[in-house]
Amino acid sequence: MQQELIRTVDLGPFKHVVDDGLELRKAAFECVDTLLDSCLDQLNPSSFIVPFLLSGLGDHYDVKMPCHLILSKLADKCPSAVLAVLDSLVEPLEKTIVHRPKGDAVKQEIDRNEDMIRSALRAIAALSRISGSDYSMKFKNLMNKITATPSLAEKYNSVRSE
Template structure:
């Protein structure tokens, strides 16, 4: 979660630097968003996973605010993946409007 916060701050303060390395920044939040806890996971693990997903979506929303980010194929693919999942899209939309 601290990494997501740092990424969000960097996207706001130094968008050109973040845009330059956007390819390498897409995969970690994508893995976090797509992670599914085990079937026998306890409530605490499920809650922690939900918190991690929300944190990753906040970082993705910050990256999405950078102009020119939509030219990156990996990032475009990630946004398409999020928009195709109703659960993720609802979370993303609520986070984006915070």
């Protein structure tokens, strides 16, 4: 029987959500990142791009960040594997770059969200360098949305010049 990884804890009048699996998921993606750096020739990137990387791109901030880095590396080192699933990567990346924190968010939350947007834009920039990425209508629409939104276009141009 599998234990529930996300639970709600009552703290007096407040409820706090605890994700017991977060550290494990984060560590798993950091291991994948290390494997990409050290033994890419022994890996089949297609076997983990779709099911695992896709879920990581829609996960918590601490999981998304290494996933963006992994995606950037895969775009550079295994472009054909990434190109094969490019359409499925667009939605979670788009959700990340258009996400806005709540109106009562503290400065730390706002800063973390900005970091996450910049990280996603770095991954998108890496995807745009893949020859043939412009054949994906979903990716093309995402790029049009970025260039048509002044704040996103500014951040995108900034991360491309880094």
